[in-house]
Amino acid sequence: MSSAQVIDGAQPTGVPGAGPLLQVSHVSTEFPTPRGVVHAVNDVSFTLERGKTLGVVGESGSGKSVLSRTIMGLLPRSAQRSGEVVFEGRPIHDLDSAGYRSLWGTEMAMVFQDPMTALNPVMKVGRQITESLRYHLDMDKSEARETAVALLRAVRIPEAERRFNAYPHEMSGGMRQRVVIAVALACGPKLLFADEPTTALDVTVQAQILDLLAEQQRDRYMAMVLVTHDLGVVAGRADEIAVMYAGRIVEKAATKVLFREMRMPYTEALLNAIPKLGDPSHTRLAAIGGRPPDLVDPPKGCPFSPRCPYARERCHEERPELTPSESNPDHLYACFYPVGSPETEEIRVRIQAQRLIDSAPPEVREAAAEHPGGQG
Amino acid sequence: MQRTPDAVADAPLPEPPLPTAEAILGEEVPPAGKKKRLGVGAWLAIIWIVGLLLAAIFAPLLPIPEPTEVFPEIARKGPTAGHLLGGDTTGRDVLSRIIYGARASYAVGFGAVGFGLVIGGAIGLMAGFFRGKFDAIATPAMNVFLAIPQFILALSLVTVLASQDGVTGSRRLMVVILGLGIVSVPLLGRITRANTLTWSEREFVLAARAMGAKNGRIMFREVLPNVIPAMASIALLAVGIAIVAEGGLALFGAGVQLPTPSWGNMIAEARTSMRRAPHTIIFTSIVLFLTVLSLNYLGDVVRQRFDVREAAL
Numbered sequence: 001m002s003s004a005q006v007i008d009g010a011q012p013t014g015v016p017g018a019g020p021l022l023q024v025s026h027v028s029t030e031f032p033t034p035r036g037v038v039h040a041v042n043d044v045s046f047t048l049e050r051g052k053t054l055g056v057v058g059e060s061g062s063g064k065s066v067l068s069r070t071i072m073g074l075l076p077r078s079a080q081r082s083g084e085v086v087f088e089g090r091p092i093h094d095l096d097s098a099g100y101r102s103l104w105g106t107e108m109a110m111v112f113q114d115p116m117t118a119l120n121p122v123m124k125v126g127r128q129i130t131e132s133l134r135y136h137l138d139m140d141k142s143e144a145r146e147t148a149v150a151l152l153r154a155v156r157i158p159e160a161e162r163r164f165n166a167y168p169h170e171m172s173g174g175m176r177q178r179v180v181i182a183v184a185l186a187c188g189p190k191l192l193f194a195d196e197p198t199t200a201l202d203v204t205v206q207a208q209i210l211d212l213l214a215e216q217q218r219d220r221y222m223a224m225v226l227v228t229h230d231l232g233v234v235a236g237r238a239d240e241i242a243v244m245y246a247g248r249i250v251e252k253a254a255t256k257v258l259f260r261e262m263r264m265p266y267t268e269a270l271l272n273a274i275p276k277l278g279d280p281s282h283t284r285l286a287a288i289g290g291r292p293p294d295l296v297d298p299p300k301g302c303p304f305s306p307r308c309p310y311a312r313e314r315c316h317e318e319r320p321e322l323t324p325s326e327s328n329p330d331h332l333y334a335c336f337y338p339v340g341s342p343e344t345e346e347i348r349v350r351i352q353a354q355r356l357i358d359s360a361p362p363e364v365r366e367a368a369a370e371h372p373g374g375q376g
Numbered sequence: 377m378q379r380t381p382d383a384v385a386d387a388p389l390p391e392p393p394l395p396t397a398e399a400i401l402g403e404e405v406p407p408a409g410k411k412k413r414l415g416v417g418a419w420l421a422i423i424w425i426v427g428l429l430l431a432a433i434f435a436p437l438l439p440i441p442e443p444t445e446v447f448p449e450i451a452r453k454g455p456t457a458g459h460l461l462g463g464d465t466t467g468r469d470v471l472s473r474i475i476y477g478a479r480a481s482y483a484v485g486f487g488a489v490g491f492g493l494v495i496g497g498a499i500g501l502m503a504g505f506f507r508g509k510f511d512a513i514a515t516p517a518m519n520v521f522l523a524i525p526q527f528i529l530a531l532s533l534v535t536v537l538a539s540q541d542g543v544t545g546s547r548r549l550m551v552v553i554l555g556l557g558i559v560s561v562p563l564l565g566r567i568t569r570a571n572t573l574t575w576s577e578r579e580f581v582l583a584a585r586a587m588g589a590k591n592g593r594i595m596f597r598e599v600l601p602n603v604i605p606a607m608a609s610i611a612l613l614a615v616g617i618a619i620v621a622e623g624g625l626a627l628f629g630a631g632v633q634l635p636t637p638s639w640g641n642m643i644a645e646a647r648t649s650m651r652r653a654p655h656t657i658i659f660t661s662i663v664l665f666l667t668v669l670s671l672n673y674l675g676d677v678v679r680q681r682f683d684v685r686e687a688a689l
Contacts, residue, residue, distance in 0.1 A: 104588035
């Protein structure tokens, strides 16, 4: 069995073993800043099985990128972290930099968001791949080159032989992201973090890149943490989805379950924020009002309460814990009045009525104002 | 309390949009391996600088007299047959002295900047890459150095370093190189640090780290190649400045020691007879001017080619 075979996906690299691949429990990350301590990640726990995909979804500043960097140990020195990370049964949260270096590349790797900056502009793309092959897998020059070309082919780069000698600026964004993926896959990691891998790309290229990631993941039996702000991206590709808000997981469930019966109003708001093809033109885009909370001084109650249409007194006072849903113990959410409960339904009906009135002609609006409480 | 109810009003049936486009590989790719051409000006500059360098190196093979040979008949005379640029005050061949003078002037210019590049570059690269304590000491130190008038600093350094009696010509040359080199350290160090800082923030550095590369590897193989164009551009300017600075030192008698010719000490020596024999000073100055112009122009070409932003000067 030549190593080239292993690498280009002919053989699965993350072969099934005992126990989950990654166990994250009560992980928190803080950054001391002049303004105060930023609580970027708060008490996050999850388990990832081999070969599975976890989608981590949230707005900018929800801590999703910091979470993946915390697990990988790629934080700046100023960061303070706590909690446990167990990778293949081995605790890795207190490794030193040499310990992490033994994991990086070969055990876990990361695909970065922006292919424009994730490649070294003055190094040929081929060499960016062979670097780690030669360093980690002790390949000689020609072997590394062969493997790199095979990898470039695996990520569907046409004329891989010729592209090997190209510089990043000679490639398009989608191509570059393919190269970034090839670099990350080079040493056959068991766990791949994809940090918004398609955000910087065209919509048409997005789907290609996501399909490529899914295909490579399947071939290699590799687990993946797919970080994104777009529920649509993870919808068909993640086995499980964790929705993050203000550094916490606020809802977590198997993908199908989550889309069928989402409980957290924030998840619902995220989904509504995706424009739908069937909508008539000039439909107002549904934005989530307000801004993400200040992570230096988060609100007292539920962090989403200031922006939540269904929030009640209790939401502003008390923070709901992540609890399993009554129907499905694997479906966790942190909400007192989840979507579908009588309290939220009542508000939803009222909001819809108000919407209808607002869009009605003026005479109807006046009539409605004269009879408040009349059902719209 | 900010609440915008209508934002989350109607919950439609969850219909995850599944982009199922196939991996179409029609992406537009610019052809690889196309390079910008150097302009005529850049070629002229290169020819001038390299030509002078070759002439200086192979001067003994050229049909010119020794730079120290005295021809009384051409003293203070303009160009004549056999002495294309005439003779200087004591009757030495000006052309020969200019060509031999290029040896000292080039040595001073490139030597001083080379010294500055190695020391300043190393300090700047480490300060910009590791930051922390090293940066906290090195950068203020460089700023303090920059606050001292550069020429006075160079003059004092050369005077102090060459204060012993019986300093030989080559030793004096080394001292001038070292003096101007030390002066150029903070300048080149700061440029390198500023560029290293910005390049170290780039994602590919983090990506290299996430692939298990060590600090030294990242510093020299990922960051340094990106910083080199900026360093090269400034270094070319600095070579010109150093050559001119040697002339300044020569005026104070602190330049390259006579009888070894350098453009600086030729101008300094000839200035006493500027009225009667202006051609020495004029020809030498023209050569000096063209050389500095070429270096500056090449520096600009490098900067434009690599789009180096003048981050800090």
